[in-house]
Amino acid sequence: MSTLIEGLFNGISIGSVLLIAALGLAIVFGLMGVINLAHGELMMLGAYATFVVQNVFKPLGEPWFSFYIIAAIPVAFIVSAIFGLILERGAIRFLYGRPLETLLATWGVSLILQQFVRSVNWLLIICLGIFCLLFFGGMQLLKSRADWESMRTKIVSLLLPLAAGVAIAFYFLLSQNSALTNAWFSARNVDVTAPAWLRGGVEVLGFQMPYARLFIIALTILCLMGVYWFLQRSAWGLRIRSVTQNRTMSSCLGIPTAKVDALTFALGSGLAGIAGCAVSLLGSVGPNTGQNYIIDTFMVVVVGGVGNLLGAVIAALGIGILNYLIGSGTLALFLTTISAPQSMIDFFLFFATSSMAKVMVFALIIIFLQIKPAGLFPQKGRTAEL
Amino acid sequence: MVITESIISDRQSTDLMLQVSNLNVYYGESHILRNVDLSIPAGQMVCLIGRNGVGKTTLLKTIMGLLSPRTGNIFFGDRSITKLTPDRRAKSGIGYVPQGREIIPRVSVKDNLILGLEAKPEGRKSQESIPEEIFELFPVLKTMLSRMGGDLSGGQQQQLAIARALMGKPRLLVLDEPTEGIQPSIILEIEAAVKRIIAETGISVLLVEQHLHFVRQADRYYAMQKGGIVASGSTAELTQEVIQQFLAV
Numbered sequence: 001m002s003t004l005i006e007g008l009f010n011g012i013s014i015g016s017v018l019l020i021a022a023l024g025l026a027i028v029f030g031l032m033g034v035i036n037l038a039h040g041e042l043m044m045l046g047a048y049a050t051f052v053v054q055n056v057f058k059p060l061g062e063p064w065f066s067f068y069i070i071a072a073i074p075v076a077f078i079v080s081a082i083f084g085l086i087l088e089r090g091a092i093r094f095l096y097g098r099p100l101e102t103l104l105a106t107w108g109v110s111l112i113l114q115q116f117v118r119s120v121n122w123l124l125i126i127c128l129g130i131f132c133l134l135f136f137g138g139m140q141l142l143k144s145r146a147d148w149e150s151m152r153t154k155i156v157s158l159l160l161p162l163a164a165g166v167a168i169a170f171y172f173l174l175s176q177n178s179a180l181t182n183a184w185f186s187a188r189n190v191d192v193t194a195p196a197w198l199r200g201g202v203e204v205l206g207f208q209m210p211y212a213r214l215f216i217i218a219l220t221i222l223c224l225m226g227v228y229w230f231l232q233r234s235a236w237g238l239r240i241r242s243v244t245q246n247r248t249m250s251s252c253l254g255i256p257t258a259k260v261d262a263l264t265f266a267l268g269s270g271l272a273g274i275a276g277c278a279v280s281l282l283g284s285v286g287p288n289t290g291q292n293y294i295i296d297t298f299m300v301v302v303v304g305g306v307g308n309l310l311g312a313v314i315a316a317l318g319i320g321i322l323n324y325l326i327g328s329g330t331l332a333l334f335l336t337t338i339s340a341p342q343s344m345i346d347f348f349l350f351f352a353t354s355s356m357a358k359v360m361v362f363a364l365i366i367i368f369l370q371i372k373p374a375g376l377f378p379q380k381g382r383t384a385e386l
Numbered sequence: 387m388v389i390t391e392s393i394i395s396d397r398q399s400t401d402l403m404l405q406v407s408n409l410n411v412y413y414g415e416s417h418i419l420r421n422v423d424l425s426i427p428a429g430q431m432v433c434l435i436g437r438n439g440v441g442k443t444t445l446l447k448t449i450m451g452l453l454s455p456r457t458g459n460i461f462f463g464d465r466s467i468t469k470l471t472p473d474r475r476a477k478s479g480i481g482y483v484p485q486g487r488e489i490i491p492r493v494s495v496k497d498n499l500i501l502g503l504e505a506k507p508e509g510r511k512s513q514e515s516i517p518e519e520i521f522e523l524f525p526v527l528k529t530m531l532s533r534m535g536g537d538l539s540g541g542q543q544q545q546l547a548i549a550r551a552l553m554g555k556p557r558l559l560v561l562d563e564p565t566e567g568i569q570p571s572i573i574l575e576i577e578a579a580v581k582r583i584i585a586e587t588g589i590s591v592l593l594v595e596q597h598l599h600f601v602r603q604a605d606r607y608y609a610m611q612k613g614g615i616v617a618s619g620s621t622a623e624l625t626q627e628v629i630q631q632f633l634a635v
Contacts, residue, residue, distance in 0.1 A: 235510060242490050242501050249488035252450055254476035254505035254554060 006207045007330050008321070013213040015320025016220040020278050021293045022300035022312055023223055024271030029298070030307040031244045032264055034092055035099055037106040039297060040290025041113035042269045045083055046076035046276025047285040048117055051190050066195045069277070073219070076273035083113075084269020088262050096261070110294075114287045118187040123180040127167045134163035189286035198281065212281045219278055223271060224313065230267070231309075240264050244307075303365055305375030314376060319361060327357030402461070403428045403558050403590040404449070409458035411441075411448050418444045420614040422458070426558065431584055431591040433604035433621065436632055441613040442594045443485055446562050449592070450482050451475045462558070476505040481556030485563050485594075487547040491536025495527060498535045498550055505554025519586075520549045523579045541572035548576065552583065558590045559583070565597045573597060596633065 021043060028036045050072040057068035087109055095102045138159045142148065148155075174180055194212050201210040231237040243250045243260045251257045279289065300319060304311030325331045329352035335345045351360045372378070404426040411419040419441050426432045434442050447453045449460060451472035460468045467475050476482065481502075490498055499520065503510045521528040524545040530538065538546060544564055551559060561580070565573045577600050584591060595601050607624055609617040609632040617628060 238493070238497055238501065239504070241493055245490050245492055246488055248452060248472075249484065249490065250501075251472040252452070252476055252482045252484070252488075253501050253550070254473050255501070256471075256473045258471075 002205050002207050003330065003333075005205055007325060007328075009207070009209055009213075010328070011321030011324040012317060013217060013320070014324055015317040016217045017275075017279060017282070018296055018300050018320055019313060019316035020216065020220040020223060021272070021275040022297040022304075022316055023220075023227060023309075024268040024275065025297045026268075026301050026304070026309055026312040027227070027271065028265060028268035029301050030309075030312070031240065032261065032268075033099075033306075034096075034265070035103045035106065036092075036268075037103060037294065038087065038110040038113060038290075039268075039272055040292070040294035041110045042080045042084055042272035042290070043276035043279065043293055044117065044285070044287065044290035045113065046080045046273030047192070047280040047289055048185065048190075048276075049076040049079040049273065050277045050280045051185075051192050051285055054192055066197055069195055069198065069215075069281075072277050073274055076277040077270040078273070080273025080276065081266040081270030084272070085262060085266040087269070088265040092265065093258065093261060110290065114290075117185055117287050119183060120185065121181050121183050123171060123174055123177070126174070126180070127171045130170055131163050131167035134166055135159055138163065185287075187287060189284040191284045192280040194281050216278045216281065219274070223274060224309075227267075227271070227309065236260070236263060299362075299365060303368065303375055305377035308375070308377040311375055311377040319365075322364070323354075323357050323361050326351050326360050327354045328352070401428055402426065403430075403463065404592065405461040406445075406449065407459050407461075409445070409448060409455050409460070411444055411453055411455045413444075418613050419448065419455070420612070422613075422615055424608055424615060426590050426592055427605075428590055429584075429588045430605040431580075431593060431603065433593045433595055433601050433607045434610060435595065435601060435607055435629075436610035440610045442610055443562055444613075445610070446482075446484075446560055446592070446594060449560060450480065473504075476554065476556075477507055479505075479507070479555075479557035481505065481551030481554055481559045483544075483547045483551050483559070483561045483564060485566065487540075487543045489535040489538065489543045489546055489550075491534065493535055494531065495533050495535055495538065495546060496531040498546060499527070499531075499553055502550035502553025505551075505556065516553070520552065523552075523582065524549050541568045541576075544568060544572070544576060545579070548579065555587075556589060558592065561591065561593045561595075563594050563596065565595065565600060573600070577603065598629065598633070 024042070025036065025039050028034050028039065050069070053072040053075050054068050057065050057071070087106075091105050091109065092102060095105060139155070142151075142155055142159075145151065198211045198215055201208045202214070203209075229237075231241060239250070239255050239260050240263070242253070243255060243257050244264075247257060250260075275293075276289070279293070296319075300312055300316045303319065304313070304315035326348065329349065332345055332348040332352050335348060351357055369375075402425050404424075406422060406424040409419050409422040410417070422441075422445060424432075424434075424445070434445065436442055444453065448455055451467070451470060451474075455468070458468070459466055462475070462478060462480065465478075467478060470478070490501065493501070496516070499516050500510070500514050503514060526542055527546060527549055530542070535543070535546065548559075548561070548564065559580075564576055564580075568576070580591065580593075581603060583589065591604075593600070593604060601607065602621055602624070604621050607618065607621050608615050609628065611632060617632065
């Protein structure tokens, strides 16, 4: 009995991490059809945002510090959503319907974001600010000119090197100041300490359930319910469903599709931020944190059936439980008790480490996709149903 | 003298609901619409006729903003909408019922209707209800509000598409072959509904149609051939000869 509960709990707990990481992608990839390889980096930004919130709350002392994680969730959501919005407005909106280019562009963005957290310091922020102020401010000023359309390329090709030049000049001018050039995070991993009430666990039938894991499960359920409510009940949710199902007709009905795209992408990115906040409780946070999750999240969305939230839920739980059963050796142990053939037991014992379990799960997914190429719940068109 | 002239031109511009001038549209390098001129007087129903593939749907798509013309201008009321995106055109008062109806499939009939409210200039309010007139025009919709839009039959979808376009209280209704592939009794229902809409609300209608009985309901007709307008006039003058020339296969 205890083994069963332990297996189920651990499986659900791995599954909930997968699910919360995949939820944002289920929207961005599933609903919008955008292959966003920077999704893991948006999670990483959420994790770093949690780290920053923790450091802000630390000097406030005890009663406050215990609740920093609650404050970190919306902050992580907003930080990742803003980065997602910039990504959508700056790059992805030009690439809708071109999956290969999107793939390359978002991969490039993921590399940029990784290096960004390694080398970000006040000087970099100041220079970026100067560049944005000069370039976008200049564009805004010149937009009112009557001959804007015809002059556009000329103005951009003049303004871009000018603004970049000024920003780079500032960079070299101020680079002597060591207070400005201290990296915020550096390339080393940082640690998010769980508040006291998330350490330890509750004992059920002789088995310890860590509070941090329970917290992640609860957070996943909350996010899931929030997303469901937003998509099914809210006015913007109806617009999002309409645009994902029939873009042309939606625009003819008066729905601002560009706005809906930006909002959908920001929502998916923000959910990645919350996922980053959750995974920061499980281990240290580094520039490569996102890379550890991106493959798993795509796996969940593909197995679940693109565009299907319920599919993603079942796929995440299924992959999580399977992963645990194989990885912890529970399956091998079970086969021993029913005195299965020795070769079979050896086979499962061979896969009874966490990395080998991943290999096996991956192989099983490949076989599964041979049988059902469109995932658990294949759907016609790009639609969202829970 | 000058003053009277300006008054006349003013009146002309306000009396025309839609004015398309010198429109040229290309798909890639192939020239689809050639110098198309068309105007719809306020409160009138104008019918566009022609065989398959002469560019009728292309013209409607260009009016809606789904295709952008290489040259030419589109005026709606007294302002140019040539550069506006489809959603801005819809908000300025054009209701579009496309060929193939384009109902949002996995959204309920009620939500499909509510999406029609997006076209209202002030936007959709949180308090959403479907006015009773819609159900008076299309009683069948009232019984299927909770069904998925994609599960309806062709005729029901067509009625839903017209009802959805009316939800936004448009000033111009653009109908692309509303009777295509629909059983005769439903065609008569749709015809009666469109006539009733015009009588009650006084909106203008641009109709693309092959069904002759429906064509005769219009005030004016334009006939298209090879991407250009080749004949126009009042539908009363629409003789068998003209029909033979532009509609018969």
